[in-house]
Amino acid sequence: MRIWCARRVVGLMGLLAVGVLLGSLVVGFPGVSQQGLIPEELVVGMVPSRAATILQPPVEGLAKLVLDYVQKNGFSQVKRVRAVIPESYPATIEAIGAEKIHVGLLGPFQIVQVVDSYGAIPINVTKRGNNLTFRAQFMVHVDSSLKALKDDNQDPKDDLVGLVKSGATVRFSYGGSSTSTSGFLFPCKTLKDLGILPGDYKNFKTIRAANHLASAIAVYKKDVDVGVGFDDVRQSLNTEQTKKELGWKPGDPEPSTKVNVIGYSDDIPNDGIVAIKALDAKLRETIKQAFVEVMKTEEGKKFGKDALDATDFVAVPEGYDMLKALEAVRVVAKEIQPNLAKCENQ
Helix, strand or coil, rough: HHHHHHHHHHHHHHHHHHHHHHHHHHHHHHCCCCEEECCCCCEEEEEECCCCCHHHHHHHHHHHHHHHHHHHCCCCCCCCEEEEEEHHHHHHHHHHHCCCEEEEEEEEEHHHEEEEEEEEEEEEEEEEEEEECEEEEEEEECCCCCCCCCCCCEEEEHHHHHHHCCCEEEEEEHHHHHHHHHHHHHHHHHHHHHHHHHHHHCCCCEEEEEEEHHHHHHEEECCCCCCEEECCCHHHHHHHHHHHHHHHCCCCCCCHHHHEEEEEECCCCCEEEEEEECCHHHHHHHHHHHHHHHHHCCCHHHHHHHHHHHEEEEECCCCHHHHHHHHHHHHHHHHHHHHHHHCCCC
């Protein structure tokens, strides 16, 4: 009996020792806390709404300001920050789903996708002035005869609906991916409501531009008759890099003055910022506040403007139900996604 008891005690002690060892391994595992993931390298990603060469510097700038705030507010474990601009909208979503991106600066439909598919958590919404919504804009060259999307009082060839229905060839550029809210989904919904889905008209030719800025450039160069992009992507035509690409010379009019807007889509809830669900809850809250605070600095405001045309980041759900607002995006996506073939006629 004593031998059995002794063996039992030894066995229990062995189990306890193993338990302590395993416990120490779990607690000491790099990047993991009892609450969630605390990465040594924080990865911030953004959908490629413009060329990566344009977006990379301001996104890196924002990310470094966020890192500085995070380190000063209890998370010295986070040593580095890496800003990435994946090659496409779907690639960005996949990277967040695989937790290769921890914090994403996303368009509205991408937020819907990562929330619905991966349980990502919206932490901030972009604010522009006093606005929590934006629109897609339809653009033409200043030399174009088009003045409106639809106007029954004008010459039929002065508005897009009349021109398409007249049988004239119309070249139309979308901005970016078919999952781009302002570059594709909402413009396509506008065309559907106007009764001129490209797939229903052989003369209505569509071109998928690489991104929103590329769509504006196509209008500027008269490669297309009409283009769409976010409001107001024309300002991106005036950056030094874009001017160089366009062959602009000092003394020439600003490139944006060569592009007119003839109409808008319905209002779209602003883009925003999400964090993956696996992140430590306190770290997630700290990152949320970091984006709010960095936009109070001059440096942060510049980066925010250059990356997202943003003036502020509002913490969610501080006075704004982002998930409720995103229902409008879900509704449009459900209506347009089955009509993708009719939205394109290349």
